[in-house]
Structure formats: structure tokens, C-alpha cells
Amino acid sequence: MEEDDDFVDPTDQASQSLSSSSETYLLGFVCANIVGIKYYSGTISGREMVGLVREPLNPYDQNAIRVLNTRTVQVGHIERSVAAVLSPLIDANLIVVEGIVPKSRARNQFKIPCQIHIFAAIEAFPTVKEVISDGGLPLISESNASFALSESMAVKEKRDKSSYKTVDEIFKLVDENVSKSCALEALEPPRSVIKTDLFVHQKEALGWLVHRENSGDLPPFWEEKDGAFVNILTNYSTDVRPEPLRGGIFADDMGLGKTLTLLSLIALDKDPSARNKEKCYETGELDEGFSGSGGKKGKRRGANKKATGSQKRRKTESTPSGALGKGKSVVDGITATLTDIKTTLVVCPPSVFSTWIKQLEEHTKSGTLKTYMYYGDRRTNDAEELKMYDLVLTTYTTLSSEEVLECSPIKKVEWWRVILDEAHIIKNASAKQSQAVMNLVAKRRWAVTGTPIQNGSQDLFALMAFLHFEPFSIKNYWQGLVQRPLAQGNNSGLSRLQVLMATISMRRTKDKELIGLPKKTIDTCYVELLKEERELYDQMEEKAKKTVQGYINDGGLMLNYSNVLRMILLLRQICTDKALCPSDLISLLPSNNIEDVSNNPELLQKLVELLQDGEDFDCPICISPPTDVVITCCAHIFCRACILKTLQRSKSCCPLCRRALTESDLFSAPPQSSEADCNGFSSSGTSLSSKAAALLKLLVASRDQHPATKSVVFSQFRKMLMLLEEPLKAAGFKTLRLDGTMNARRRAKVIEEFGVPGTDGPTVLLASLKASGTGINLTAASRVYLFEPWWNPAVEEQAMDRVHRIGQKEEVKIVRLITKDSIEERILKLQEKKKQFAREAFGKRGAKGLREVGADDLRILMSL
Incomplete structure (x- = not known):
């Protein structure tokens, strides 16, 4: 059975941002x-x-x-x-x-x-x-x-400092070493494998990747003193040379061809001249001239003879016993010792599988990179078989499901290289899938994402843990040195984060005109609510404000964030289409007293129905979209497995409000609304909502101007996508839908159909914002409509860049539909704050006055 693509990227979920x-x-x-x-x-x-x-x-x-x-x-x-x-x-x-x-x-x-x-x-x-x-x-x-x-x-640091270096002095020293690195040197991929010409920026990235993987430098914040190795941040000392940090964060903007660059890196493993270059790196005999961002200039021949003994000792210690067994393997009749085999594991969402396969077909010579897809029923039990391939593709959900299995072959292999594609998926370091990738054994580790910072510095901690970047891979250190100073507006927090990013990451954006993409414009279309919609919205917002203000006055804002999210979701749904909401909305607003809904099954069912149509609610325990949803008597929603596990190991209370809780206080969610529930109904029952009418007007105007133009409409509400199908069909549009209920095969078929040129093919794709926001290519379209704003601008950017990427020939126009005088305008302000933080994290040193998103943003959203 093929693995379903129900995996929804757990990025920038409101519940995580509020709880942290x-x-x-x-x-x-x-x-x-x-x-x-x-x-x-x-x-x-x-x-x-x-x-x-x-x-x-x-x-x-x-x-x-x-x-x-x-x-x-x-x-x-x-x-x-x-x-x-x-x-x-x-x-x-x-x-x-x-x-x-x-x-x-x-x-x-x-x-x-x-x-x-x-x-x-x-x-x-x-x-x-x-x-x-x-x-x-x-x-x-x-x-x-x-x-x-x-x-x-x-x-x-508040007292006099004289006999020791302060944390900021230490970071400044590392920063100076990074700044001394020379410009990137382009590196050609091996023509024996890669048949496509790379852009200059891709060749430079390839050079940087190779340098990062093969440099023998000490990891950042380590120094050699009197024959010992000392971490100058923590004072830890050892006589064993620390392993180099071989890998990092490859964070080029979306659509700049990171996948082809990574395939070129993998191809170098099969090139004899590349292997010789690796030996030069490890022995310090590389000719002067090659350099890379985040590392020192290549050493001249004969340099650093003193380190030879340490290098040899490090090599011996870096190979775990039993990781590479004795003997030989045969791949297509070619005999090689296991020590010659360099297998790369790529972990990605199921939707990205097709991208990797397509890139392999388009850019590599047939049969040169042996590839195995490890997921669904395509799972071997033999670790030795996996070592016979150059590239093994698997999914985060597959690794998560095998984390508890001792016999998992994925866990038995010491991978030459592990690449996390769409690495922001592991931002919750406590989630099972995050733990699974952190526990992989590998010599080289790469976190690859165009949006490494989506919500704040906490997004990066899981990446540090995956990279084994000590000491930042331990949460205490990360919180104390970076996250807390940032949250409190301390300038040192941002400067430290900038140093870390400069040390281990590469980031180039499309606004640098690296590949000559057509122009992209983003317009905002403000929509006036209809009279009936406005009255309902104002009534709901007033009651929501009073409720949230009550939480603030009682000091229980964060304990009640689940209720706050529910109210915010209601307001956003009214802005989109009140058909998304239950008819008796007012009864769904919580009072300041926790209501026991166990005696009100109708209210219980409506609460769950309200949340299950949105793609933006996470289980507060695993910070991932809830599976097998249950609701507690205190009106909080969790995954069944998460809350049962929590009740077993704690004092039987709700993790959010600390109310006493037993298994009998849990209630199952009703079945998810099916497509049949929405068929035959137009938006709002009899007429289009103000937003749907505005969208239809924009689409008709675009068709009148250019009949063959294809458009993608993104919404985070699956039900909204279904509600739009009938009015668009009535207006003469041929539509397709792409959402998180589709498996990888069906999704690939929809994308292929949408790519058919001309007016005879589909011209409008109704796409789920998050389930379609990563790993797919929609360059057949040149118009994008964002039906509602999302908390996290990075999610929207991921969606936009499915269209604006390499392969796009037309100018791309993005239109954001925003309800005037509503919470949506305030979400835009929150987005800009997060964009500024992400820019500064990779930007110049010394930015001032920036704080991470905090509880005050709730007050902004609720106009308090």
C-alpha cells in the first residue's frame, strides 16, 4: 500500500508560538x-x-x-x-x-x-x-x-569582567574568524554523472558544500590548548580531538535549484578526482586557492604538521565499531569494498519524492546514481542492501514509525551523508520524527530549507540538535545563550545568532538576481465584508476581546491559549466565509470559567467540527497536526496517543489547564466532513461570500486579458476549496484540487494535468496552503491568489515559490485577499515582524531593537 501523503508540515503553528x-x-x-x-x-x-x-x-x-x-x-x-x-x-x-x-x-x-x-x-x-x-x-x-x-x-556578565572572556567576546572572536574567509570558489560537478550545466550560484554552493564536508578544522568554539581541546564557551576540556562539524544549513531561497546542487554533491562521491580532493582536505595538503563561507582558507602544502597526530587519532575514533563490516558488496556487477561505499540518505515529505525522482531523470545520466525509495511497502529489512545504493529516499513519517523498532535497517547504517529536505519540518525538537532524524548515525549532516527561521530562534534549535553542533544541540545552552536574550530584546542575542548562521549556513535570495527569474509582484486586495458578515464579525470580536482580556487580568493567558486560538480561528473563518463556521457561533465562545462540555455532547461535537476543517491547529503536546483527535472535558484538543501517554506518566491532569483528568474524561472526535457534505452547496449556502466574490472577479478579469493564463488559489481551509469549486465551474473555469487528503500518486497526477498548456486544460488549481506549500513545481501557473493570510509568512512564501522558481517563463503576480478592518490586517503586521527577524538573523551584525514574537502579539491580534 502506498504511503498516504497526509503529512502536514508542522511549521509555524500558532499553538507552538504561543506556548513558547x-x-x-x-x-x-x-x-x-x-x-x-x-x-x-x-x-x-x-x-x-x-x-x-x-x-x-x-x-x-x-x-x-x-x-x-x-x-x-x-x-x-x-x-x-x-x-x-x-x-x-x-x-x-x-x-x-x-x-x-x-x-x-x-x-x-x-x-x-x-x-x-x-x-x-x-x-x-x-x-x-x-x-x-x-x-x-x-x-x-x-x-x-x-x-x-x-x-x-x-x-x-553583570559584574566586573577581568579574568575571563565574556560570551560576547567569544562570539566576536568566532565572528572574526568567519569574516576572514574568502569569496566562494565555484566547483564544477562531474560530467560523468551530471548532464546539466549549473548556474554560477549553484557551482559556488557546491564548492561550499564540499569544503564544509571535508574541512579538518576544529568545530566552532573549540581551541587547542597545551595538547588538550577546550570548548571556550563551556570550559569543557578533552584530550580527544572533537569531530569536525561536517555539514550545516543549506538555506538558499526556494526555487534556486538546491536539489540539483545536492545531486551534484552526491555525484562527486563517484568521481575519483573528488576523492583525491577529500584526502587533501583531511591531510592539510590542499593547494591554496579554494575557500568557502564559514571556514578558513585552504591550507598550503605541508601546513599544520602539528595536527597530524590528532588527525590520525580523530579518524580512528570517528568510525564506530561494527558500522562498516568486513567483506564486499556487488552493485550491478561492480565489486567494491564496503569502505568505498558512500550512501546518502535523503529525508523529505512524501510530496517531495516526485521532485527528487524528476530531478534525477532530468539532470543525471541514466543509471549513474543508484536510487532506492524506502517507504510504504518498499522497505527492505537488510541494512547491507541499503549500502549498495548511492541514494536512499525516505520520509519523515517512515523514520518516525520505525524509531521504536530495534531492527530498523535505517538505524543500523552509518550513512555517509544525511540530507533533511524541507528541514523546517523538524522544528519541534520533541516530536517523534525529529528525534528519529537526530538519532541517525552519519558522517555528514545537512539541513536543507528555504525557510530555516519561520517563527523565531526556537525554530533553529532542532536543526542544531540534528547537526550535533555542540553545545547548542543541548536546549539549556541554546536557551541561555541565544533564545532568552532574543526574547528579552537583548542585542547580544541577535548578534550571537548571526554569528552562528554565518558559521554554519549558506543563504542566497532570489532578489540577488542570481538566475534571472521573471519579475514577481505582490499586491494586496482589500475586501469589504457584506453587511451581514460585518455584523456577525463585530459581535464575535467584541465577545472574544472580553474573554481574552479576562484571561490577561487573571494571569491565565498562556494557560488558555487553546481557547484563544479557537476564538482567533472563528474570526478568521468569518473573514473567509461564514459557511465554514457553525450556525450558532456565540455559544462556542468560552466563558472565563472552564466549562465542562461532557454533559453537552452537541457543543462537544461542534467544537471539534470547528477545528478539524482548519489546517492550523496542532496537538499542544507533539506540536503536530492531531491524529485520532480527542477532546477533553475541559475543552482542549489532543492526539489520542499523546494525551493517553501524558496521563500515564503524570499526575493525571490536563497539560494545559492542570485540571484533574482521567481517561473517562476524553471524548472521540466525530468523523471528518467528507466531500459529499460540501457538494451541491455554494458559498454561504445561497450566495458568494465577499471574499469568494472578489476572487471570482479577479479571475474573470485575468481570463479576459489572457485566456490561457493559469492560476493557483491557496487556502488553508480544505472545506473552502470545496466550496469554491461550484461557483468557479459555473463561471466557466476548469478547476483541479490539491489537498492533504491525497496520496503522492494522486497529487503527482493532479500536477501533471495542471501542466497541460492551452485553454483546453485546467486553468485554476485550488490548493491547500500547507499541504501544497513544499516540494512541488507549479511553474505552469503565473498567477497566485492567497485567499487568507497565515501567521507565518514563510508558509506563504513556500506556496508562492511553487510558482516563482527555476523554469518560470512569465512574470508572476501574487494577490493577497485581506478583509478590511479585521484580524487579517493585524496578522499582516505580525508577519512583517517575523520577516524582519528572519532577515536580521542572516543579516549584518549589530541590528538593534528587535525582539522575538511574544505574548504581546496576542494583544495585537485581538486589538487589546
Whole structure:
């Protein structure tokens, strides 16, 4: 059975942005011991930051907190008495903790002292203090004289600095090293494999990719001192040379041909001259002249002889025992030792499979890159068989489903290279699919996405974890060094992020005119609501404002974000077409008191129906589109598996409102509305909504001007796409629909049909914004209509760039339909804020006054 393409890209979901947007500040610290150190191999040397990771499934202690050193190796656990107090606060998202081992002359063989710094939202300070006090832990806050003993960088940087480098001085040093790198040098792909001429920018990217993969430089923030290797950010010291960071973030704008560049990189693995060049990189004998962004200029012959011993030692340590077995493999009659095999694993959404296959057919010589598609029923159980291929394609959902299987062949292979295509999909580092890709064993790792930053700096943490970029792959470090300073408007946070991006990423945009694409224009068409629509909208918005203001006054805004999202969704649906909403809207608005809907099955069903037609609601636990939806008696929606697992390992309460909850308080969602439910109905039952009428007018005008012009209409509401089909057909348009219910084969057929030229073929494609926003080519069209705005501009840009990309011959016109005097105008302001952040993250140093999106944006959206 073919794998269904129900995978909806979990990017910039409102629930994640709201739940992570509350700014946290240092409340104080508690002293604890790291215990159980004799059972683990991780070591601590001197003063060192450590990672604290919750381990709720620990069979001996459900409150367990693991302690990791900079290399992500476990040192031990926080002692039980302290973990018992802090873990419930961590699980309730009330606090964030950071661990630091202070300097100590004497070392105990059974325990290590540790300072645990506690950060919380200001409004949560009283609650957190009370819980810590009731738990018998002495909290050392700023008013305590012992606070001066804090080893936290957040504290030390406020005091005089003389004997040590500050964090920003360290980042500045790394920045200077990056700035010394020379211009990119173009690299030709091997003609024995690649038959297409690359653009100059693609050749430069290929040169950068090869340099990043083969440079023997120490990873960023590491220095060699007196024969040892020290991480200057964390003070971790080791006599084993750290592995080079071989890979990075390939973030060229969408439509600039990243896939062909990556195929050229894979093709180089089969080219003998490329292998010789790799050896030159590793021995430091590369001729001067090759350089790449994010690395130092190539070493001259004979340079760095001192590092030879360390290099040899590193090579020996980098090959896990059993990763490459003895013997030979045969591929199409060619015999080769396994050490010669360089297999690349590409992980992508199912919709992108067809893109990779098409690119292979168009740009490579037949049979030169042996490819295996590992998904659905096409799954071998033999890891050795996978090693026989140059390229293995699989999906995020496939990896996620096999994460629990010890026998998964994907997990047994040490991949030469892993490429995450549309890598922003793993932005939630806790999701199963994210954990699956992070756990892959690989020598080289690439995160490939045209939109690496969609919502804020938290989007990048999962990419750091996948790349194994220490210490930023540990959440504590990432939050303390980058995310928290950004959220609090500290300029150092943005400058640090810029240094990191310059160090490990490449980003070029289409506005640099790299490939001579036709012009793209974006117009905004403001739509006036009809009288009946306006009255309903104003009534709903007024009640929603009062409800949200009540949450703010009670200090429960973030705890009730699910209700807030529901109200915002209602307002957005009215702007689109009130046919999307239930008839008795007012009854669906929550009161300030939590209503038990278990005794009101009609209300329960309407709540679920309201949410299931939108593509923008995520399970608050896994931050992914909910599957097997259930709703709680306190009116919160989760995946069935997520909430059941949470109830089993916690104190049986709702993760959002902390109300007591048991399995009997969960209710199944009614079946999803089918196409038959919408057939035969025009928009709003008898007449077109104001937006649908405006769209129809624009499409007719475009057809009158150019009859053969093809248009794509994007909406995030599948039901809206179905509602538009009948009026467009009545107006003489031939339409097709593309949405997340279609499997990969059906989707490819729709795209192929849409590509048929002339007026006899379909001229309007009704496409789901998110399910069609990645990995497909719609250059047959030259008009794009965005039926409603989405929180995240990156999702819209992904959709636009399905049309405006390599292969487009016509000027592209984008029209955004925005309801006047509504929440949609405020969403545009929020979008611009996020665009500015993404630009600055890759931009020049020293930008000022920028904060990440926070809880204040809720007030903007609700006009409070």
C-alpha cells in the first residue's frame, strides 16, 4: 500500500508560538548534587555548563533529571530530593532550568555539586517560589548575599569582567574568524554523472558544500590548548580531538535549484578526482586557492604538521565499531569494498519524492546514481542492501514509525551523508520524527530549507540538535545563550545568532538576481465584508476581546491559549466565509470559567467540527497536526496517543489547564466532513461570500486579458476549496484540487494535468496552503491568489515559490485577499515582524531593537 501523503508540515503553528513565547527571567538558583556518576562515562572538568534533561519514563524515578556534559554524554542524575520539586514545575512549563558545575579543587567520586538556575515568567514567580519553598529547597535569589556565588553567565556578565572572556567576546572572536574567509570558489560537478550545466550560484554552493564536508578544522568554539581541546564557551576540556562539524544549513531561497546542487554533491562521491580532493582536505595538503563561507582558507602544502597526530587519532575514533563490516558488496556487477561505499540518505515529505525522482531523470545520466525509495511497502529489512545504493529516499513519517523498532535497517547504517529536505519540518525538537532524524548515525549532516527561521530562534534549535553542533544541540545552552536574550530584546542575542548562521549556513535570495527569474509582484486586495458578515464579525470580536482580556487580568493567558486560538480561528473563518463556521457561533465562545462540555455532547461535537476543517491547529503536546483527535472535558484538543501517554506518566491532569483528568474524561472526535457534505452547496449556502466574490472577479478579469493564463488559489481551509469549486465551474473555469487528503500518486497526477498548456486544460488549481506549500513545481501557473493570510509568512512564501522558481517563463503576480478592518490586517503586521527577524538573523551584525514574537502579539491580534 502506498504511503498516504497526509503529512502536514508542522511549521509555524500558532499553538507552538504561543506556548513558547512567554519571556522568562532568572528567579534564582538552588544547589544540588549530581549523583550516580560511577554508572556513566561522562566527565566534568573544571567549571562547566551541563545540560539538564527531563526523563519522565525513567523506570526508577518518574521525576528523574539527566545531566549531560557538553559532548551530550551522560554524567549522572540530579539527586532525587531536588528533582522531585523541580520536575513537576518543568513538566508544567512553569520553569526552565540551566545547570552549571562551579569550580572545585576537591572532587568526590560519588557526587558532583551543581548550581541549578531557575528561569520563569515574571507572573509565575510567586507560584514557583511557593512550590520550591514547600519542597524544602533553599532558593538563592538576587536579594540573598549568596547570590554573588552564582556561576551563571547571566549573572557574571553583570559584574566586573577581568579574568575571563565574556560570551560576547567569544562570539566576536568566532565572528572574526568567519569574516576572514574568502569569496566562494565555484566547483564544477562531474560530467560523468551530471548532464546539466549549473548556474554560477549553484557551482559556488557546491564548492561550499564540499569544503564544509571535508574541512579538518576544529568545530566552532573549540581551541587547542597545551595538547588538550577546550570548548571556550563551556570550559569543557578533552584530550580527544572533537569531530569536525561536517555539514550545516543549506538555506538558499526556494526555487534556486538546491536539489540539483545536492545531486551534484552526491555525484562527486563517484568521481575519483573528488576523492583525491577529500584526502587533501583531511591531510592539510590542499593547494591554496579554494575557500568557502564559514571556514578558513585552504591550507598550503605541508601546513599544520602539528595536527597530524590528532588527525590520525580523530579518524580512528570517528568510525564506530561494527558500522562498516568486513567483506564486499556487488552493485550491478561492480565489486567494491564496503569502505568505498558512500550512501546518502535523503529525508523529505512524501510530496517531495516526485521532485527528487524528476530531478534525477532530468539532470543525471541514466543509471549513474543508484536510487532506492524506502517507504510504504518498499522497505527492505537488510541494512547491507541499503549500502549498495548511492541514494536512499525516505520520509519523515517512515523514520518516525520505525524509531521504536530495534531492527530498523535505517538505524543500523552509518550513512555517509544525511540530507533533511524541507528541514523546517523538524522544528519541534520533541516530536517523534525529529528525534528519529537526530538519532541517525552519519558522517555528514545537512539541513536543507528555504525557510530555516519561520517563527523565531526556537525554530533553529532542532536543526542544531540534528547537526550535533555542540553545545547548542543541548536546549539549556541554546536557551541561555541565544533564545532568552532574543526574547528579552537583548542585542547580544541577535548578534550571537548571526554569528552562528554565518558559521554554519549558506543563504542566497532570489532578489540577488542570481538566475534571472521573471519579475514577481505582490499586491494586496482589500475586501469589504457584506453587511451581514460585518455584523456577525463585530459581535464575535467584541465577545472574544472580553474573554481574552479576562484571561490577561487573571494571569491565565498562556494557560488558555487553546481557547484563544479557537476564538482567533472563528474570526478568521468569518473573514473567509461564514459557511465554514457553525450556525450558532456565540455559544462556542468560552466563558472565563472552564466549562465542562461532557454533559453537552452537541457543543462537544461542534467544537471539534470547528477545528478539524482548519489546517492550523496542532496537538499542544507533539506540536503536530492531531491524529485520532480527542477532546477533553475541559475543552482542549489532543492526539489520542499523546494525551493517553501524558496521563500515564503524570499526575493525571490536563497539560494545559492542570485540571484533574482521567481517561473517562476524553471524548472521540466525530468523523471528518467528507466531500459529499460540501457538494451541491455554494458559498454561504445561497450566495458568494465577499471574499469568494472578489476572487471570482479577479479571475474573470485575468481570463479576459489572457485566456490561457493559469492560476493557483491557496487556502488553508480544505472545506473552502470545496466550496469554491461550484461557483468557479459555473463561471466557466476548469478547476483541479490539491489537498492533504491525497496520496503522492494522486497529487503527482493532479500536477501533471495542471501542466497541460492551452485553454483546453485546467486553468485554476485550488490548493491547500500547507499541504501544497513544499516540494512541488507549479511553474505552469503565473498567477497566485492567497485567499487568507497565515501567521507565518514563510508558509506563504513556500506556496508562492511553487510558482516563482527555476523554469518560470512569465512574470508572476501574487494577490493577497485581506478583509478590511479585521484580524487579517493585524496578522499582516505580525508577519512583517517575523520577516524582519528572519532577515536580521542572516543579516549584518549589530541590528538593534528587535525582539522575538511574544505574548504581546496576542494583544495585537485581538486589538487589546
